[in-house]
Amino acid sequence: MILISACLLGVNCKYNGKNNLKYDILELAKGKNIIPVCPEQLGGLPTPRIPCEIIHSTGEVIDGCGKVLNKRGEDKTEEFLKGAYETLHIAKLYNVKEVILKENSPSCGSNFVYDGTFSGKKKRGDGVTSALLKKHGIIVHNEDNYHIKGGTKDEEKNNSRNLHANNGD
Numbered sequence: 001m002i003l004i005s006a007c008l009l010g011v012n013c014k015y016n017g018k019n020n021l022k023y024d025i026l027e028l029a030k031g032k033n034i035i036p037v038c039p040e041q042l043g044g045l046p047t048p049r050i051p052c053e054i055i056h057s058t059g060e061v062i063d064g065c066g067k068v069l070n071k072r073g074e075d076k077t078e079e080f081l082k083g084a085y086e087t088l089h090i091a092k093l094y095n096v097k098e099v100i101l102k103e104n105s106p107s108c109g110s111n112f113v114y115d116g117t118f119s120g121k122k123k124r125g126d127g128v129t130s131a132l133l134k135k136h137g138i139i140v141h142n143e144d145n146y147h148i149k150g151g152t153k154d155e156e157k158n159n160s161r162n163l164h165a166n167n168g169d
């Protein structure tokens with residue numbers, strides 16, 4: 001069982017009402033037990049919504065000190081934390097050990113996130129959901145470095161991607 005950012009599978013849950021469909025992720029998902037999840041929707045945010053970025057570090061958000069603000073400066077930390085804990089709850093319910101989450105997102109990013117200035121710049125760090133899942137021992141892949149266990153050797157080979165952590169989008 002693998003949990004995947006719903007936007008990577010073509011679900012229109014992105015902040016602008018669109019998606020981040022990746023055809024190789026869609027192909028990987030076919031015939032497998034997958035759970036599409038959008039933490040920001042699970043946190044109660046609408047779609048479309050005003051984009052958010054993490055102010056301070058992700059660790060501080062999880063520990064209750066940092067904040068997630070939208071572009072208007074409104075505090076959405078509570079919604080991001082709720083989405084993260086809902087995602088963790090689902091992962092535990094289904095005994096999920098690995099996830100594929102969309103890089104750079106303030107929820108789903110697992111190597112880089114936008115830096116909080118809404119200028120398109122990124123910084124190293126995890127999104128709120130990725131940070132929480134990692135803290136609970138769940139392996140977080142992004143759309144470019146996934147390697148899913150449990151398939152045949154050929155499937156595993158086909159599903160492998162080298163980690164190019166700083167490839168941006």
Ligand code: SF4
Pocket residue numbers: 005006007008013014015037038039040041102105107108
């Ligand atoms: Fe995609 Fe995650 Fe953003 Fe939802 S929160 S739109 S799943 S990147």
